[in-house]
Amino acid sequence: MSNYFKFKNNDKIVNYITSYPYYNFSVYGAKVYLNSQDSYSGSFTDKIGEVPSGHVSLYEMNVDRDFSAHTYDSVTDTGIKSKIFPFITKDSALSSFGTVTTNSWNQFSYGDIITGSYPLSSSIxxxxxxxxxxxxxxxxxxxxxxxxxxxxxxxxxxxxxxxxxxxxxxxxxxxxxxxxxxxxxxxxxxxxxxxxxxxxxxxxxxxxxxxxxxxxxxxxxxxxxxxxxxxxxxxxxxxxxxxxxxxxxxxxxxxxxxxxxxxxxxxxxxxxxxxxxxxxxxxxxxxxxxxxxxxxxxxxxxPNMTLFAHANKNELNYSNNPTYIDKKTKSQTPFSFSSSSFIEQNDMNIKNTISSSFSTYSGSFKKQTFISKMGIYDSNKNLIAIVNLARPVRKKESDEYTFKINLDI
Incomplete structure (x- = not known):
């Protein structure tokens, strides 16, 4: 069962975290080193990032890939694709890469695939x-x-x-x-x-x-x-x-x-x-x-957003988990349906999960759930973040909790 709660003004705090990362570029013998690091070798290449030393890969694509096995031809749309590459199909939207000139773009026919290449690197x-x-x-x-x-x-x-x-x-x-x-x-x-x-x-x-x-x-x-x-x-x-x-x-x-x-x-x-x-x-x-x-x-x-999600008394006390229903009742399914109807059973009992460390203990029935996950939605109910609790929190009808959530945006 989904429960939606709207954050109030006091439930949202936006902070800005400022950090000052340190960079050291060393230049020796017409070669640049970033933070005193040289290129690392991998299984297929001596430069796993496919960029020279002193450079960073802008998208971190094609890490330690066998470029020699790449035989793909965009003109015939055939061959083996062993490396990642950007592509755009020429159509009426007139989309193209920023590095493709107008004259070059006009030489393509509609339906042709325009390709680029990774990695893209950057250095001083x-x-x-x-x-x-x-x-x-x-x-x-x-x-x-x-x-x-x-x-x-x-x-x-x-x-x-x-x-x-x-x-x-x-x-x-x-x-x-x-x-x-x-x-x-x-x-x-x-x-x-x-x-x-x-x-x-x-x-x-x-x-x-x-x-x-x-x-x-x-x-x-x-x-x-x-x-x-x-x-x-x-x-x-x-x-x-x-x-x-x-x-x-x-x-x-x-x-x-x-x-x-x-x-x-x-x-x-x-x-x-x-x-x-x-x-x-x-x-x-x-x-x-x-x-x-x-x-x-x-x-x-x-930017960092701090959110306060409240679980109030007498709320969040029902679960869709199958174990929430007591299977000992005469009906074994919570609903029945046909081509013309969908009927929920009215004789389904909620399982009593109240327990004790004492043997043969039988506690009176109380509703309780275990909160393990929360979803953060935008105003259009699009899921933008999922919060997973390290340990499920037991929630009784008499309990109320406030969960503090930090979200980098």
Whole structure:
């Protein structure tokens, strides 16, 4: 027997739980590592997530699958499907994938299957912009796309200004680190960004947002690096958008190294920080002694609803469980039916389940049920959650209970 009860205003409390997950990206030899973890091997592949190290799988599809056995052809709709893939059938709804261009979509016939591929992965990316990049590639520069965003934060610090007495970001060299939102959630936590520059395993210099205003200040490093840029601002962080704009051009070591961005070796600078981080630079073009760390905390906000479900006196005292009926009564079935009628028996007795630890004890009849499960429904009576009690709760007619339910939404 289903019993529906409506939650009252005082029975619902909505809280927001904020957490700050920590992330560490290490870059060494044109390879990225996330939280110091390398790829794990499986039964069919050396990368069970089918994504490179330093990446996360966005949907966690195709984990340790044998791709070599996949022979499916979407054109003929034949073959073996050994991997998961998204697909859309072209029809009058005109639905398609966001990565499919209009010209490509028009080449399909109605009824054709348009397929995609998993896994989709994400990681941080470094982009280097040389001098005068704003005039050399005005339509394709990601820095120009950030112009309005950077100017928006100018009241916080003048170092955000796209063009000022501190420099013109359309002209000067720029090192841009992009962090996808899947890592930081709502925003990067202010003051949590810390960049470490290593040479031969030792920290040469460190950038931190010590003032929590988005400016990256060189706070520590070798004697030479500190003599060049101690306390200087080497860039800014766009916390809400997930970008680190690095402009520090002072030397961090008197020794020259190969950094890939230029044809000849140069001295280490913040401009070549994180080189090899998904930027197309290969290991052969980077000095083997250089490595980098990007540390930050994200901000994850999880809505949480606390519900109070009440089991009042004289309620919830009937059960559809077959054992609720006493089979010793003369009728063995609780109802009878035919093509024209459905009749419930009026002589069915409820089984007396009152018990005692004493032998030959016979207690007077009392209704009692055992509450083991609750369903949460929306306003249209759609089941949205199921609550399973660890141990069924005995409910007598004289008892009343309030169940506290926590639900992440």
């Amino acid at each position: 990316v470094r982009e280097f912009f040389n001098s005068n990049h704003g005039s050399l590639n005005p339509s394709g520069s990601h820095m120009l796309a950030l112009k309005n965003t950077l100017n928006y934060y100018t009241p916080i610090s003048n170092h955000y200004a796209f063009s000022s007495s501190l420099g013109d970001k359309a002209v000067q060299k720029i090192n841009l680190i992009s962090v996808p939102s899947i890592f930081f959630g709502k925003k990067i936590k202010k003051g949590s960004v810390k960049l470490n520059y290593y040479l031969s395993g030792a920290i040469v210099a460190t950038l931190e947002d010590v003032y929590k205003n988005g400016t990256l200040v060189q706070t520590a490093g070798s004697e030479y690096a500190q003599s060049q840029g101690s306390g200087s601002v080497a860039g800014v962080v766009l916390y809400n958008e997930g970008f680190m704009v690095i402009t520090g051009a002072w030397g961090l070591s008197p020794t020259t190294y190969a950094f890939g961005d230029v044809g000849t070796p140069e001295t280490p600078k913040w401009l070549n920080f994180a080189i090899g981080c998904n930027d197309g630079v290969t290991d052969a073009n980077i000095t083997p002694s250089a490595s980098f760390e990007v540390n930050f905390r994200g901000t994850s906000v999880t």
